[in-house]
Amino acid sequence: MEKAKENILIKRIKAGEFDLFDHIVKRYQNGLYNFILNIVKNTDDAMDLCQETFLKAYRSISSYKGKASFSTWLYRIGYNNAINYFKKHKRISSMEIEKLNLKCQNNEYEKVEKNEIKKVINKIVEDLDTKYRTPIFLFFIENKSYKEIAEIMKIPINSVKSNIFRGKNIIKQVLQKNKKIVV
């Protein structure tokens, strides 16, 4: 959906044509769901949070001024929802680099066979801390710019860059430490 078309759509929704919000939901539901799922790592909770995000977005659509793109604004709501969910359930991922490195030292990943590099990647990315995984997801899958990611996560652009770099570095380090699967 082009940005101009989307802006017209949002204007019409603001004017009271709430049926048109369906287009917005259909456009962003998959991306937003996967984005939230990457943070909460639970399909049911991700579904609930995704629905809640759309409803919140609808209720506060009048406050959307168009400074950032609509998707950035929507993802920001989704991100806040996911973070609040974590705070509520006290399930903040404590998976820090040290923990990941510890796993690496314990050769947990070495159990995986040489040709199963994808499985290792999956495991490492899943274990990666949210602060690294979220910007990596937004950068690689949602094709968001550093600026947009910074707006979604409300952190400085340089932090986004360094988090992506560090996240990738962790994956790289873990892969390299595992001699069997180093390419």
Place this chain on the structure above:
Amino acid sequence: MQEEKLDELIKAHFKKTCVKIDISQGIMKEIERYEYKKLLIKNSFRFIVIFFTVAASISSIVLIELLFKYHSYYLTLYNINIIIIKISLEGFFVLAVVSIITLAFKFKRLGLFRIQFR
């Protein structure tokens, strides 16, 4: 490991874990429910405000009538109690006017002057 290859692997991981869903129907139903509730609250609020505005207007008109009727009488008497009543009546009138103006602005801001047919 090459940077490009690592990027490809990360992308492949995320793409593999991406799931397709369809929640639009459920969300639209929720939105319809929300809109209905909003309209109901808006209409109830509108009714209450109109009712009180009309009541305030009528009572202030009646009070002004009374004020004018007994104004000269009050002044000749110089009774302190009556002066207090007079001041309070005038104060009530001023308050009524101010509240009507405030409500009118509030109406405008809430978009209640727009007629809705749903």
